[in-house]
Amino acid sequence: MQTVSPTIYSQRLSLLRAAMIDSGVSLALINPGANMCYLAGYSEEGHERLICLAVPIDGAPTLLVPAINRQGAAANKAGIADVRVWTDADGWRAVLEELIANGHLAGETIAVDDDMPARFVVPIGDIAIGERIALAGSLLAPLRSVKDAAEIAALRRAAQITEDALIAGRMVCEPGATEQDIAAAIDAAFRASGAAPSFESIVAVGANAALPHHMPGDTTVSEGDIVLFDIGALIDDYRGDITRVFSVGQPSPEARAVYEIVYHAYTAAFDTASQAGATGADVDAAARSIIAVAGYGEQFIHRTGHGLGLDAHEEPNMSANNHEPLASGNCFSIEPGIYLPGQFGVRLENIAIVADNGVESLNSPIPPELQDVANL
Ligand code: ZN
Ligand code: ZN
Secondary structure (H helix, E strand, O other): OOOOOHHHHHHHHHHHHHHHHHHOEEEEEEOOOHHHHHHHOOOOOOOOOOOEEEEEOOOOOEEEEEHHHHHHHHOOOOOOOEEEEEOOOOOOHHHHHHHHHHHHOOOOEEEEOOOOOHHHHHHHHHHOOOOEEEEOHHHHHHHHOOOOHHHHHHHHHHHHHHHHHHHHHHHOOOOOOEHHHHHHHHHHHHHHOOOEEOOOOEEEEHHHHHOOOOOOOOOEOOOOOEEEEEEOEEEOOEEOOEEEEEEOOOOOHHHHHHHHHHHHHHHHHHHHHOOOOOEHHHHHHHHHHHHHHOOOHHHOOOOOEEEOOOOOOEEEEEOOOOOOEOOOOOEEEEOOEEEEOOOEEEEOEEEEEEEOOEEEEOOOOOOOOOEEHHHO
């Protein structure tokens, strides 16, 4: 866990309560994961056992955990003192019933974490008869999408470790190496830096690069291939995410041309993000129009970017349906791509952060032209 002062957690809880009041929510039940980490400075997977942070609009928050998680929960960095423990013998239902009965349901809605499993949500609905169940994600997403200084520092660190691992992958990217060999070198570099992969490292050779979420396999690098890397480090709860494409030897003329189109789409999106008042939809449109004009509009099959932070994908999205102006502290990817099934694909991705005086990339500049990995 990252070192964050307890004051920051209490500010976050206050902002959540304000959002709950605005939305008529009387109690938020938060599941292990990014939201719990953000609010409590604690998160452990409970799997089939309920671990839950209960935030009422009035009164102190409560951590509800099984006995085996008592110590971890008690050490939460937010200083939440009310840790209620349930046992495997007795189950969690009675403890949650007591929590709900203790006046926490002054309003009409309980918000449950978007990631809470149905095995908990359905019984919660039975306990809270007459209350509406809503999703808590929309209350937290606007808070989490504005990063503070400590979060930005953590994101920078994740970006640096990601770049170092990319170099480690490039070093072993040569004819005869398999995608799995290259991914193993990347993952070893993450571990050497005290990080873990944020998601399964993507190394895609040749036609596999036309599959945006290809998993590394036994495909071997050959002379003339292009290779796509999409990797990210996870360190201190925050994440990196970068995509680069290289050639091994001489690429085809079309690969060179497609690379340059995607590069121009990236720069157009970045420049648009830098303009005051730009929305996620504007950023998406800037990239999409460059690719469409070049005749590859049908081959750009995803949004231009996603927010990044405690989760690998969070808000704000750079997509046609996001009409919110970007705000200082937003952190997101810009990653246009063109995918030609059976041939190759190109995606280029850097992480952008919005500051008061413009937009900054957390990663090194993307090369304007397709580079031979042997020449780096
Ligand atoms: Zn990525
Ligand atoms: Zn991404």
